[in-house]
Amino acid sequence: MSDNDLVVQMKGITKVYPNGIAANQGVDFNVKRGEIHALMGENGAGKSTLMKMLFGLEQPTEGEIIINGEKVSLSSPTIAISKGIGMVHQHFMLVPSLTVAENMVLGMEPKQGNKLFINYKKAVEITEEYSKKYNLYVDPHAKVRDIPVGMKQKVEILKALVRGARILILDEPTAVLTTQETEELFKELIHLKEQGYTLIFISHKLNEIKQITDRLTILRGGKFMGVHETAEISKEEISHLMVGRDVVLSVEKEQAQPTDVVLRVRDLEYTNEWNKKMLDKISFDVRKGEILGIAGVEGNGQRELVEMLFNLNVPDNGSAKVNGKNVLGRPQREIRDMGVSLIPEDRMTFGIAGAGTIEENLMSDRAANKKYNNGPLFNLKAMHEDSDQLIKDYNVLCKSRKQQVGMLSGGNIQKVVVAREFSSDPILIIADQPTRGIDVSAIEFIHKKLVQLSREGAAVLLVSADLNEVMELSDSLIIMNNGRIAAYFEDTSVLNDTIMGEYMLGLKQQSDEEIRGVLHGE
Amino acid sequence: MENKRQNMFEIFRGFIAIAIAILVAFILIVICADDPGKALECLLIRPIISNGALNVKSIFTILARMTPIIFTGLAVCVMFSANQFNLGGEGAVMLGGFIAALIAIYLPMATGVHALVAILAGTIVGGLVMIVPAVIKVKLKASEMVCSLMMNYVIMFTILHFLNNVFPDRSKGATQTYPFLETALIPKMVPNTELAWGFVAAIIATILVAFFMYRTRWGYSIRMIGINESFSKYSGMKVGGIIILSQVIGGMLAGMGGAIEMLGRYNTFLWKDLPGYGWTGITVAILAKNNPVMIPLAALFISYLNRGCELMSIYAGVPAEMIDIIQAVIFLFFAAEHFLSGTRQKIVVKDAKEEMQKKELATAGEGGNA
Known part of the structure; x- marks a missing residue:
């Protein structure tokens, strides 16, 4: 395989966010022209971060990006778009109160002769032309807020195509779709592929990946876990590479004796x-x-x-x-x-106050308890003792209870949440x-x-x-x-x-x- | 403490911001002063040393002027900590001052008690007005910023109405109230200077607020809500109540600052405009990074600059507006999160890499056993 076949080459990409989290560590990612390439990994594996860098929304800390053989610095989406990269976000970036046609030309509106007003007729024509060409049916006159999710996605895809995208990034496109809509989308994607477009498909649904992709790259914990021909790798192998454990973790438990x-x-x-x-x-x-x-x-x-x-x-x-x-x-x-205790699904939004200390996070549901207060003041001794005990009991890896919770790894953050919720x-x-x-x-x-x-x-x-x-x-x-x-x-x-x-x-x-x-x- | 390198950098960043601000000021001074050398001496040195000797009187003036902005700085600090961008400190200061003035004029009481009652009244009224933007925010989700900002003018013009039409001393040329009763005046700490005992009250207030924010459940709730409101709600805190509380406390501190300033520095009420301490309080709180303990230091810095600019305008013909320019520049660099963010990012990356290496070493060690 010569390098000429590769439309996208990302070499040794490392990304460290300002909060110190290394979302990508030396990742390599190569996409061939005209293929559907899956980017796979669990939540938090660094898929979105990698794609954000390819679309110019984030800049890599280290590593280089080569598009069509040319080394590029993608400092903004505008530049990425000019290099022929388009992204369809999981959460649509559309203006709900505008029509489909207006959304299509947003930022590149065709003007009337007087250069002042938008040529709406032209916008509709453009929409219809692309809609036909790519077999993506949309209603140009409908307001975006009134159309179904599947059509919104098509508008997003068309938007990218109108802007000249040859490489399309689709971020978990099927997450919001019904089965029929997914089938329809896949037909459209294959149609695009046949016309020479390159598609990057982010997902963690094994069946879909097997169904439509040519090759796949797997990330785990921000690290590159290899690239494979989809046909040559089994679902089990993929899942093993994604999750990193083939043994089903078995838990020993006695028979439950449920009562009231x-x-x-x-x-x-x-x-x-x-x-x-x-x-x-x-x-x-x-x-x-x-x-x-x-x-x-x-x-x-x-x-x-x-x-x-x-x-x-x-x-x-x-x-x-x-x-x-x-x-x-x-x-x-x-x-x-x-x-009642709750371990929330979204731990960063509900589970913790990231800028607070471990202790402050452990005490959030009980800070007003008598045990931790002497009159109006906190009983710091009791707080410190119990925090240290919880950190020890729940095996939270940290320097001290004063460490910022947001700086811990995901597992340790979750242990802080669990320690609080289980200890009440x-x-x-x-x-x-x-x-x-x-x-x-x-x-x-x-x-x-x-x-x-x-x-x-x-x-x-x-x-x-x-x-x-x-x-x-x-x-x-x-x-x-x-x-x-x-x-x-x-x-x-x-x-x-x-x-x-x-x-x-x-x-x-x-x-x-x-x-x-x-x-x-x- | 954790992440020493990053903490050190934050301090360094603060100094750079101040240095750049003074540099900008210096450029402006060179442009508009007849004798830039003298102007700079006035700005930087003369507030404390004049003619080779300690400028004692000026030092007391600097301390005296810290008093109101410590109060407003603390007020802003409490409100901003809860993520409430309430800008009503300005109105609360003026109202607190006005109410204290009325009590000082019309309600005769014993020495000492009189001042305390007047200050207390100013404090309470300052807290009460802040209920308005706070409740509107919690119940109707209207921006407390817009609401409190508008409220400042409602308060100001209401006070002006009373000053002009109800309580004026017609025997005076200027619009002002009757003089305060002697019993209500806050005594000077040092005779023949501006420094009154209000300064001590400001320092005590700082300590109390610091305790409140870091050692009580209410202060804790305020800070947690400021960091993550959803988390606080889910943890079972009474988010709405605490948001109101933070703004009421802010208003009380501002009102108290206004009352103390009024009784410590004046003997009749003659503010015809918003006094400006509320705005300065925002700068002070931002300089102090919402840490109550740092508020007096930040206030000292602002007060010192203020005094320097005043001396510059007296002795070197530099316009007094310079202080606003310097404040604005500092404000910009401090508030600009991305200022020197490149350097910060490098430090973060370095830390993260060391962590990764440590981890790898650790797992390599474990791997040996497996």
């Missing part, structure tokens, strides 16, 4: 602001001493469910009670005082993606703690998109699909990936009778 119902959820319903029904009559019980897992492809209502239980959002209908007391719409203080004597622990994007030793640690707490009598609701995790940890399991409970399994030992997959993807649906098994009493 702690969390009782009935008929929760929620329709989001885009009019999508995210929760459709969700009912279940979690009992003292058991771990109830919720599995499902992300975006099927799990996040919304957790938000409702901790009043980060309010449902349209239904009830949720902890030991008989309503939690919906109640202040977080009150929910916590009932004995919770009767109900809601763990939402508790081990996402963290290192194996931290994962093992958190798994052990979760099991231990449940066996000591806490009720645990575990929400995870990681199949190994939910299957290993849960005593019983719910699978969510499209805002509904697709299946309930009293015993998780009968499960495997195939069975789970069928329910997760909506190929199968248990009867109401079977699902009702998750309701204990009443």
Whole structure:
């Protein structure tokens, strides 16, 4: 393979963010002309960072970028676009109140003869021309806020093409699409490829990658894990390279002895602001001493469910009670005082105050407790002692309790969150993606703690998109699909990936009778 | 402490900002002064040393002028720590001063008690007005910045109305109130200087605010909300209440500053415009990086520059507006996050690389066992 075939060469790219996190460490990334190239990795593996550098949104700390054989310095997206690079962001960069045609020409508007006003007719013509040429149907006159997600994505792709992009970066394009829309998108992408465009496809969905890409590059923890011909590598190998563990981490746990119902959820319903029904009559019980897992492809209502239980959002209908007391719409203080703990999915937004110290983060839910106050002043001695103890018990690697939490690694940040949430004597622990994007030793640690707490009598609701995790940890399991409970399994030992997959993807649906098994009493 | 290198750099960055500001000032001085050498001497040296001897009187003046801006600096520090960009300090200062003045004129009391009551009243009223932007922010999500900024003028013109139409001393040529009763005046610390006991109050306030911010649950909540509001809410803090509290405390500090300034330096109320301490307080708080303990130092710096510029305008014919230019330049360089960010990034990269190397060594060691 000569270098001439390569449209994009990124050599030895290192990126250190101002907060000290090294998101990429000596990454090599090469893309051949006219291929669909997948960039794979777990959340936090450094995929987005690498692509941001290719699109000029971030600058590499070290390394060089070569486009079409020419060494370039991509200091802004404008320059990247001029080199023929286009990016379709996961979160669309469109102006909702403008029409499709207006969005298409934003920043490069065709002018009327007098140079003052936009030639809207011309904008529509351009839109229609490109729409036809690339087989991407859009309605030029529709306002962007009124069109469906799939069409918005097409507008984004067309926008990049109108600006002369020959290399298209697609950042998790299927994350927001339905199955049919995804199929349609793939046809369009292959059509683009046939016309000589180069596509970089960021994803962590193995099936999609296998379906449409030619080659793939894998990143793990900011490091380059190799480049492969898609046809020559199995899904198992890919997943091994991405995750870095082929042994399913097994957790030893005794048989659960569930007793009273702690969390009782009935008929929760929620329709989001885009009019999508995210929760459709969700009912279940979690009992003292058991771990109830919720599995499902992300975006099927799990996040919304957790938000409702901790009043980060309010449902349209239904009830949720902890030991008989309503939690919906109640202040977080009150929910916590009932004995509910939450490991939030988005740890940087909800889990920690990054610029605060480890101690300040460990104390956030209990700083007002009598134990830590002498009259108006803090009892610093008690705080220091307990913080040091928690740091020790939860094995947080740090220099001292005074270290800034945002400077720790993902795994250690999560340990700080977990230390706080597990140490408040919770009767109900809601763990939402508790081990996402963290290192194996931290994962093992958190798994052990979760099991231990449940066996000591806490009720645990575990929400995870990681199949190994939910299957290993849960005593019983719910699978969510499209805002509904697709299946309930009293015993998780009968499960495997195939069975789970069928329910997760909506190929199968248990009867109401079977699902009702998750309701204990009443 | 962790990341010594990065902390050292922050201090270094502060000094560079100040040095550049003074350099810019120097260029302007050279352009507009008849005798730049003398002007510089006035700016930098004469505030403390004049004619080879310690300029004692001037030093006391510098200290005296620190008093109100320590208060407003603390006020801004508390509010900005909660991420509340409330600019109402200006109005709260004027109102605190006005209320204290009214009590000093119309409510006779015993010496000592009188001043305390007047200051207390100014403090409370300063806190009360800040409830307006704070509650509007929490309940209606309207920007506290816009609201408090507008409120300053509402307060100013309301006071002017009362000053002109209700409480004026018609026997005087200028618009002013009747003189304060002797009992309400804050005594001077050093006779025949501007320095009153209010300065000590400002230092005590600094210590109290520092304790409040770092040793109490309310101060802690204020800081955590400032860092990450979602996190604070999720942790169970009463975010709305704390946001209101931070602004009320800010208003109280500003009001107290206004009252103390009024009773310590004047004997009748004659402010016809916003006094400017609120704005200066923002500069002071930014210089101090919202750290209450650093507020008096920052105030000293500003006060010193102020005095230097005043002397420059008296003895070297340089316009007094120079201080505003210098302040603006310092403000710019301090507030500009990216100033010297390249150097900072290099330090961060170096630290991160050392970490990575350490980690690799550690894992290599473990690998040996596996």
